[in-house]
Amino acid sequence: MFSIAIRYLCGWASAASHKKEEPEWPPHPDRVFMALVATWAETEANEAERRSLLFLQQLPEPYLSVSPDFELHAAISVFQRNSDVEERVPVPVYVPTPISDDELRKGRKSKDLLKVLPSERKRDKRHFPAVIPESDTVYLIWPDVELPAEHRAALERLCAKVGYLGDTSSLVQMWVEDNPPPPTLVPTDERHYSCRLRVFRTLDELKADYERDQEAGEYRPRTFKWGYYREPEEEKAPTPSSHFAELLILRRTAGPTLDITDALWLAKTLRDAALSLWEQRIGPPVPEWLSGHTPAGERSRRENGHLAFVALPNVGHEHADGELKGVALAVPQDVTKDEQTLLLDALFPWNKQTGEARPLELTLGRLGVWRLEQETRSFPRMITLRKPVWLGPAERWATVTPIVLDRYPKKDEREAEEMVVAACERIGLPRPREVVLMPGSLFIGAPPANRFPPLPKKFGKTVDQHTHALLIFDQPVRGPILLGAGRYRGYGLCRPWRSGGEQ
């Protein structure tokens, strides 16, 4: 095993993703490789160093150890009127722009010419997006590769010569590390399940790009190689978890504003769309794990339950307003990756030519259409769309949408608490040590239980017993946690609760 370590010396990492005002985090392996190649070319173009680069480029994609949590550096909160959300964005900086010969010659009549003076210089809006990660050091790790002795010295020398990564203000120290921490992101073939990062191109490709730019006299767009990364599986194993294993998050990119109390309706709409798209694009029958019904039309008795449809609201922070930002599919543990991929391919058909998935359009009656894309960005800016926010693990969990009890409790609160305990056990969780029922949610932005519409029931029953709850387990457990009678339809959604407030 060996790794390349990168320490951000100012405590923050500044590099723009393909959207100029958004930061790139984690630093993409290709960015690191490019920095090494540039260092090689800009210093002596040493032969031993070149061979070490050739050795690197033929390695498999590296594992990464990187802080999943970060804060934006020097950011402001802005209100996006079109999507009605408040977001943190890097501050726009106005920098003096160069004045070209052309501008000077042409613009004689304009008062802008005075702007050649430093104090009057025209300024253009620029973003220098940067993140402050929890830990300032990142590792690119090859767990199954030994660094051959012949390349070690050259690679160490090359690393030591890299001064910055991304923007020139993003100063780093780089070195070869033989004892890196365990990876937090591992490469995967499953494009649906994680984030998309640029991975190493070859030295020849980079040289060809450079020569083409020199010839053209300008920088040209280029094609990158993309790799997919997910959290390592090992991490989940020792933590007790519900029988929902995976949470696939879909981000709303367009469409009307919906409130958290529309969760039930939105989940039903998504379920209907999923069933019909499966029939259309994969072909009947719709599997039991997806529909929740046996081929004979009876209610499914699968041990691990079936697919749950969850609406994801913006809750739990100062500016939370309970607006739905996206949806998620909670996948039972025994549904294989292949089966999940079939479903995702049905929802988001892959366009081979562009290498992109087509968005899913969810018709919401007269309200319009929600356009959904799978959240595969490395770290979504919107907290609601980050997986760890819903998965934990954590000891304390609290409801965001209320739990629907199986029946109206006849005796007292203890009976209701017992029903919630049973609901936990039903989805494979250990018994919680404590259950506290309450009419309101602990999360800012989530309304009281009685504001949520009742679950439609068979046999004309309309009385619904909705309750919010706080669950405390003896040990951290992993989500997604969906409890109660409405768990497949967006109710009983829980989120880790950290005492004294949100993360």
Next chain:
Amino acid sequence: MNSLTLDRLKEIVSGNAAALRRVVELQPAGGPGAKVFPPTYEGGKYATEKRRIKGETVDCVLLDSVQSQANRMELALQEAVEEKRISLPVITVDFSGTEASFIGRVTSLEAPHRIADAILRDSEWNDGTGTKLPFRKTPAGAALDAASLQNATALFEYCPTALVFGMWDSTGARGGLGVKFPRAIVSEIIGIGAVPGQRTGGRLDPLQIALKAGPVYETEDGDWTLDQARAKREKDKSGNEKLVLYGNKGRPSEINHGNVTPSLVVQKDKNGNPLDKSGAPTKRADEWIPIGGFTIDRAEQITVISLPTLRRLRFPVNGNNDADAAARVALTALALCAATLSGEKGYNLRSQCDLYIPSGVPEWEILGRNETFVLSADDAVKLFNQAVEDAKNAGLPWNSAGMKLTPRADLVEMVLRSRAVGVEEQDEEEA
């Protein structure tokens, strides 16, 4: 406490240390917990962030950005050059003999793009024989076309600060592909434990003029009067003549007298209407966005000098690279000098944002070597001047006399015309 000698600096630069880093603890001039006013960005907002400090998440606010710190360091160097404390090549464009003499002079330490700036490009140099050469045809200007990381000798000679603060020759013949030198020093100041404050505006009138002292009338010549006989008269809609009140309501406050009721300072649009977070005017006071600075526990200035960035530069002299080490040491000393001199000037960042160092001379860490040193401004100056001597002895050129340029006649003419146009347009706006 270790101080830094030239020999030690040579060891550090030629060794494998990654960087020199200094964290300066600062306090608001008003003492701990006093209010400071950070720079505002688009929409009158402050740049805030959360940092992990000793395991805790702490609210922080940006007090001075990387770009702003670089400008402050360059100005500190400019001052030191003028005081003759240091010897540093600077290129100056002197407008004083021209009709645009009001501009004074612009140096490569002030021009936004350093030696690659358009002002320098459009100036001329008298080569001593009476011939005027455009800057880019002079040895210094032409050096930009040939400069690269492998050959930074000419830049070292004429504008070494470009190698420390970074430079991109994007206005030259090669446009966007012009030579780029990454910055080697990064500094910024953040306020830690930042709590947004609320500022109130108000005024107590020493004359105690009361509202009842009015109404104030407007006179025919636009002045004000209390005398109804002198007041301007107008006809209202129904044709009756009436006296014209000064301003909207003829209050004493409209001629800047009387008390002003204290009120919250909030974000407002052009017409003075308070705005909500979406940028729309609102009358609801609970939606107004306060502008009121921050109280902070303390501030921190973090300065990092990247040694690999400087080690990447090469300085061939007469075809050999024997002087590389001496040049890199001189540039590192220049960066140290810029950081310490700027610190010596104090931390008066802007109005209502004064900071000071509560105690002692801050330490520099040598990252990768687990060592520290302290460096006062005087020592930094001494070290730098020694390092320059050393570089010169190694054969490196150092144009400490600097270069004096005069603006091209076209440039002066353009400035004059622009100024005239500017004044005219301003008149139109006022009319």
